[in-house]
Amino acid sequence: MKSAGGGMGVKQAREILRLSPFHTPAELRLAFRDAAKRAHPDRSGGDAERFRQVVEAFHLLQGLAEARAQAKDSIIQPPAPIRPAREEAPTLAISPATAFAGGSAEHVLADGRRLRLTLPAGLRTGDQVRAGEVQLTVAIRGDGDLLVRGDDLWLTVPVEPRLLAEGGRITVETPLGRRVVWITKKAGARGLVRLPGQGLPARGRRREGHLFLRLTPQTRTTASAARTLLRRFAAAWAA
Structure with missing residues (x-):
């Protein structure tokens, strides 16, 4: 458009x-x-x-x-029917890695009870999960350079400035494993690469998402941060 x-x-x-x-x-x-x-x-x-x-x-x-x-x-809407207020379900905060692959999670209720849950892959913010009689609302929290937006994953990837300017191949650790990605000069100038179908998996009525790589100029600091993120992601996925 x-x-x-x-x-x-x-x-x-x-x-x-x-x-x-x-x-x-x-x-x-x-x-x-x-x-x-x-x-x-x-x-x-x-x-x-x-x-x-x-x-x-x-x-x-x-x-x-x-x-x-x-x-x-500007659209005139009829008054909404008055419904009795319902108590909001407690929020279960999970990482993007858990949203992608599923796994185990813990949640402590207001009364001190500790819940242990096994979560399916492909959860989205707003989904409901149950643990016995307790219903929880999922909220996906960004984990460093890995974020979830809708059905899509967004991963910040440090890249050598030369590759951003001239194009070339890079190796990226993604939720689906190691990928070799070709960066064109246009993609390097935009600082963005899309990997179709490599975001959150399809679940229910939600479509399969994409993985967007946000390309940033690599420095010694960003390289160290990227290694730390990958270690955290691998640990969360293996849990």
């Missing part, structure tokens, strides 16, 4: 800000701040044209969200 003037389209705007089609307003603001910091001309590695695209992408997506909100508010 492109703008009326033939300029930036919605899909391109999402790619520039590294957003999924199901992003929230809060995720849009966070993605804009991150992208603006990386592209700002006053920073090392920044670029004025890239910064202009980041700002344009943000205004396009923000305007689209505001237009949708106004259209929704």
Whole structure:
């Protein structure tokens, strides 16, 4: 979908800000701040044209969200029936690795009881799981550089600056195991690679997700952080 003037389209705007089609307003603001910091001309590695695209992408997506909100508010809805308030189910926080592969989890209730659960693969935020008579609402929490957005996994991958500029092959530890990924010059400039069908597995009515690799220039610090993340992910998956 492109703008009326033939300029930036919605899909391109999402790619520039590294957003999924199901992003929230809060995720849009966070993605804009991150992208603006990386592209700002006053920073090392920044670029004025890239910064202009980041700002344009943000205004396009923000305007689209505001237009949708106004259209929704303009529709006259009948008053909702009054229902008795229900006690909200306790929240079970899990990592992206557990959401992807399933596994064991523990939860301590407000009364001190400790629950041990065996979770299926492919859980999403908002899903319900039961442990005996207790029902819990799943909430997936980001784990370092690994995040879940809708059905998709987002993994931040440090890459040598030379490969980002010239293209080439990299080896990435993904939830499905080690993958060799080809980075084109275009992908390196965008800082984004999509691996179709390698996100959260299909479950119920939810489709199979994709894996998005967010490419960042590698430094000694980011390389160390990446190794730490991989060790944590492997430990969580094996638990």
